[in-house]
Amino acid sequence: MLHLSEKPHFIYTCLMLLAWVSQYVSLSTGFELNHSLTYIWPLPHELTSGNETLTVNPTLSLSLIGKGGNFKILREGFRRYKRIIFKQSSGVSIFKNLRRIRSIYDISQMRIIVNSDSDELKLGVDESYTLFITKTKGKSIAWEAIIEVNTIYGALRGLENVLHWHIIDEQSFPLEIPKYPKLWNGAYTKWERYTVEDASKIVRFAKTRGIHVMAEVDVPGHAESWGIGYPDLWPSTSCREPLDVTKNFTFDLISGIFSDIRKIFPFELFHLGGDEVNIGCWNNTPHVKQWLKDNNMKPKDAYKYFVLKAQEIAISKNWTPVNWEETFHAFAGSLNPQTVVHNWLGPGVCPKAVAKGFKCIFSNSGVWYLDHLDVTWEQIYNAEPLEGIDNESKQKLVLGGEVCMWGETVDTSNVQQTIWPRAAAAAERLWSTKTALSAGTDTVLHRLHYFRCLLQRRGVQAAPVTNYYARQPPVGPDSCYWQ
Amino acid sequence: MLHLSEKPHFIYTCLMLLAWVSQYVSLSTGFELNHSLTYIWPLPHELTSGNETLTVNPTLSLSLIGKGGNFKILREGFRRYKRIIFKQSSGVSIFKNLRRIRSIYDISQMRIIVNSDSDELKLGVDESYTLFITKTKGKSIAWEAIIEVNTIYGALRGLENVLHWHIIDEQSFPLEIPKYPKLWNGAYTKWERYTVEDASKIVRFAKTRGIHVMAEVDVPGHAESWGIGYPDLWPSTSCREPLDVTKNFTFDLISGIFSDIRKIFPFELFHLGGDEVNIGCWNNTPHVKQWLKDNNMKPKDAYKYFVLKAQEIAISKNWTPVNWEETFHAFAGSLNPQTVVHNWLGPGVCPKAVAKGFKCIFSNSGVWYLDHLDVTWEQIYNAEPLEGIDNESKQKLVLGGEVCMWGETVDTSNVQQTIWPRAAAAAERLWSTKTALSAGTDTVLHRLHYFRCLLQRRGVQAAPVTNYYARQPPVGPDSCYWQ
Incomplete structure (x- = not known):
């Protein structure tokens, strides 16, 4: 991302x-x-x-x-x-x-x-x-x-952008956590891991380029890989996520992770995920069901309980929590007022979030998910993060926009082509004035063609601009400046 | 290539x-x-x-x-x-x-x-x-x-391979030729050109890595771009290639090009192309038709005349000529005996060429053209350049094999993915003993997975090994070592 x-x-x-x-x-x-x-x-x-x-x-x-x-x-x-x-x-x-x-x-x-x-x-x-x-x-x-x-x-400040690093997901836990050394048993292989020193190097590398690194540890969903090293985190072998909400161990471990990685990531924002939590299987797991009953909770209450507890832990480490928009939709009134709401599901979310006083990041997946290969550069260019927010003080609550590069079908061999040149369209949307942006699309395309070839000359493997699907090869022999 | x-x-x-x-x-x-x-x-x-x-x-x-x-x-x-x-x-x-x-x-x-x-x-x-x-x-x-x-x-000697550089084609003439400074007017743009100094740098860079650079100037077909700077090379505006066989200017210019680039390319082999020559339009151009009549030639005789004249010019510059196999099929008996026959159309060509005493390079396009995306790594691995040649002295006439990377749908954004990891399959076929190669395909695949991830770690954007089409993205989230 x-x-x-x-x-x-x-x-x-x-x-x-x-x-x-x-x-x-x-x-x-x-x-x-x-x-x-x-x-x-x-x-x-x-x-x-x-x-x-x-x-x-x-x-x-x-x-x-x-x-x-x-x-x-x-x-x-x-x-x-x-x-x-x-x-x-x-x-x-x-x-x-x-x-x-x-x-x-x-x-x-x-x-x-x-x-x-x-x-x-x-x-x-x-x-x-x-x-x-x-x-x-x-x-x-x-x-x-x-x-x-x-x-x-x-x-x-040039091409550098804040980097939001979604480090861990259900398939792999690649980061070394000294306090819980079995967590990275959940990595694909021992070759595909980051040591604390690797992660620190990335943050130092970014700092010399003026880039903030915001880490994400997504809970309680998207976390199946945690249980490879610590199976107690799984409610059961058939219900491997969301993480087990009933155990103190779960929250002790989260606190341990946060303590360890706080030393790596000095940036004040920290992403807690909270998206796509399928709470159904909690209810099918006897000990969780019992715990819910004992605590007079339904699964959705337990989801709220989990997210808020993770927020508290993050805040105790002097971080400002960022959560995906599902948490806002489910329990806006209970979220910590510091919460930054991260939009992704569709349009119109930031206006609602800032109306309630929350900060917001715009990443409408219909237009700013780079792994959506059918999204054209024009759609990205024409998306306006402040749309629907007229009040200037409310506009200030929109921290900015983020284009997301999810890695399901990406590795070293094609990540640059998926990001570029379309990310540049979002960059100009975020950085330039509305007057500058109102020039006709033809003119912008002409400049974007020029820019993508400049990227290529600098070793960035930017894909052709006008192919219908992103990261596709050139359609035939021709100049870089016309494709 | x-x-x-x-x-x-x-x-x-x-x-x-x-x-x-x-x-x-x-x-x-x-x-x-x-x-x-x-x-x-x-x-x-x-x-x-x-x-x-x-x-x-x-x-x-x-x-x-x-x-x-x-x-x-x-x-x-x-x-x-x-x-x-x-x-x-x-x-x-x-x-x-x-x-x-x-x-x-x-x-x-x-x-x-x-x-x-x-x-x-x-x-x-x-x-x-x-x-x-x-x-x-x-x-x-x-x-x-x-x-x-x-x-x-x-x-x-490591990953480095001889580089065959097909510099010029019908779409673009990107190389500076000091004796004929308008030739590179045929480049796509002024940005997409090589100066003499650029080309020399590439050859010097290659030498420090033990890489020969064999240049190709393909005549008389694949040469439309030459006429942008010098329209006299076109038989007519509707017949822009093959080059005009009737004019001394054509051969003076070829001689001038060869003199200029001989200083850049010290390697003793020089590729003269000679492939895919559509001689039909010579016969439809009045002054060429007249010239053919005056010289008692049919178009195919003029094709032979052109190729042999180009060979003579190359030899006079102290180069050994390489020609695509069409020249061998059309007039093997007239080719200079030094000629290296470059196979591409299919199997079984090198056996015929070496039987007549010619040297040969194997590039059967059915298995060793990397731009053929449906060719799998196994097909490449299992192709044997010496197939059909049992006599050891004849085997020595096969200079080796070449995997070809034609650029029609390739630019900086996807060239590495098209070449790797499949080129590695050919490398092992060429470099290792038959005994080593006879190990089962599973074992080879396991080692190739390991090697492609090593390439990625070194910054080479090698695509997944087992995707049905080459240079495709990973099919889903997984380890580098399993894709």
Whole structure:
């Protein structure tokens, strides 16, 4: 699952713009550039341009100033993007003289001004930035690129998206939990597991790219794999999920898992799942049936009891709980008021959730589930997470939208093709202004074609844009820019 | 198109074996290893093993000796594979003391003995090698890995295969030809082109991996794109291929192309195509019809005239010509005796070609065309390039086999999935002994599952092995090792 950042203000991609400028100079025929368009994806909030085409020196140097100018993350990010953007220009071997290299390019230095001295990556961190490219005053004509940001994450913000990591499901429990070492016996194989160190590396890797990682431990459904290591968690061998609601062991173990993984995931949001809970088999299991009777509960009360207890445990670990929308439909009045409601079943859920004061994430599966291969890029592009919410203070309760990449028919061999280029359609919906988005679909498609080929050039295996089903091969021999 | 090396002797993959040894120690349940099997792909010619499991130090050091011990290519290759194999072990941060690291691993040094002092990468270069892992005599028990090779390419030989690069076709002419600068006007777009420097980089990149690059310039068919830049090459606007056989300009231009690209491609084989030539429209073009009449030729004579003239030009540039089998069927008696006949239409062609003294490459499209998605890994595995050739001296005329990856429905987003894992089936057929290959299909499938997951771990997007159609997604949630 891939979470595409909260609704932003004034966000666009600085180094992408420079990449575009630098590539621009060598192009002219075949796939024709439309000079009235800006080939930046997603579109910036505001853009003005002159009428000169500038080239960027592949040896572009960096000058970092301001209170936050000393962070290693930013210096590494600059180096990383420079390498990606100028990978074709590594050996400028024909030029032996550095002065000569400098003189043939227009922009040889980038200055980044960072106002905040904090590198904390928290929800709502200011990711905005402004990029100016201006003439400098001096003897010869020279240009300078200046980025001004409030936090280092503004300077980093590019393709990176919040990552919602649905770690565990009924088929596999791949994560090491030191307190309960048999849990990952539920992994497919010993090769297909994450150690605590692996998971921590992923979170560190993400942080250097400005990406939040929100973990999900889905309870009480989607949890059959837990019982491979600890069969007591299964109500019975024929009823392996939802988890056994009657035992203290179940909640002790959940608390142990949360304690262990709290050390891995510093992000304040934590996803507790709560979706698709088939409570029927609880009632068919004698000891659970008895427990329900003793506690004067029906199965649906026990579902509520389970979810609320898991919320309490998560809150006690200083996490804000996120739950799938079923919990909101079933017992909105009992949910902890901090709860973030995660929409997936259909349209119109966030308006209801924010009306009751809950925060909300939009992931309507009809339009934003990437594993739904019949969903076209236009459907994704035209979905509006704020639809039906006119009140500005209520709009602020919508944390953003998330496109979901469920893994049933995906592995390393096809995950990139399932995500790209359609995720880019959601990215522009989330990041750009309504005015920018109102351009005709033809124009957007033209820019998206360009962007998918840029992704391919950078090693991202983005599938053709216009195939009826997603992640399908090109239909025949043709240019990348027309498919 | 991917050419999987000539028929080899005694070839197997040294660092892959070490990789397997090093990974082996951490595995035991789930997908069960069969201890009677050797998880090396492709299988070596000969293998004996002890009954101890050894671990390899991620900081493995290299000692290069022998006449060829000074080549940079080998040192770089060692570094490259070490990085790939031990990428998960980069930070052995828990061990602060180097001596302690040394003591917990069995193998900390590799010695490579290279007998030949030549680094020329030519057809038939000796790629064989022998890997010993033996106990050293000394105070404490220690192990040493020793590789003995005749040439540095023996030491490098692993997954690398000869690359046959079908550069130009009717849809696109993407290569820069300095002598005829308008030829690449026939590329899809200016973005989708190779400069001379790009192509040279590909050849240099391949050489450091021991890969020959055989270029193909397919004439006189499959050449419509040539006329975008030089319309005189088209017999008429309605007959755009085969190329105009009547004009000196056509052959001057071919000679110019060959001169220019000879500097890029040092490999002695050069592919001239000659396939699928639809000669019908020559006869419908008045000036060609007149020329045929003046020269007392029928269209099929003109086809022969064209192919033989192209062969002469290639030979004059010191290349050995390769032609698709149609040329052999049409005028075997006139082909230059040096010609390598490239089979594709079906079975039984190499026996006929070698009977007439020609060299041959096996690519029967019924079994070794990877873009045929209904060809299973078993069909590929069971195809034998030497079938029907019993005489040993005739067998030597079969240079090897090539699996072909035609690009009609392929781009960066799905090319790896189309090639892998099925190409591995052909690799083992070409590299291993008949005895090794005679093991039951179940055993081979088990090893191939293991190998495809190893490919995925190394970043190669190998598709599931057993899906009915190739490059299809996994059918459902499950382990990599069972799909």
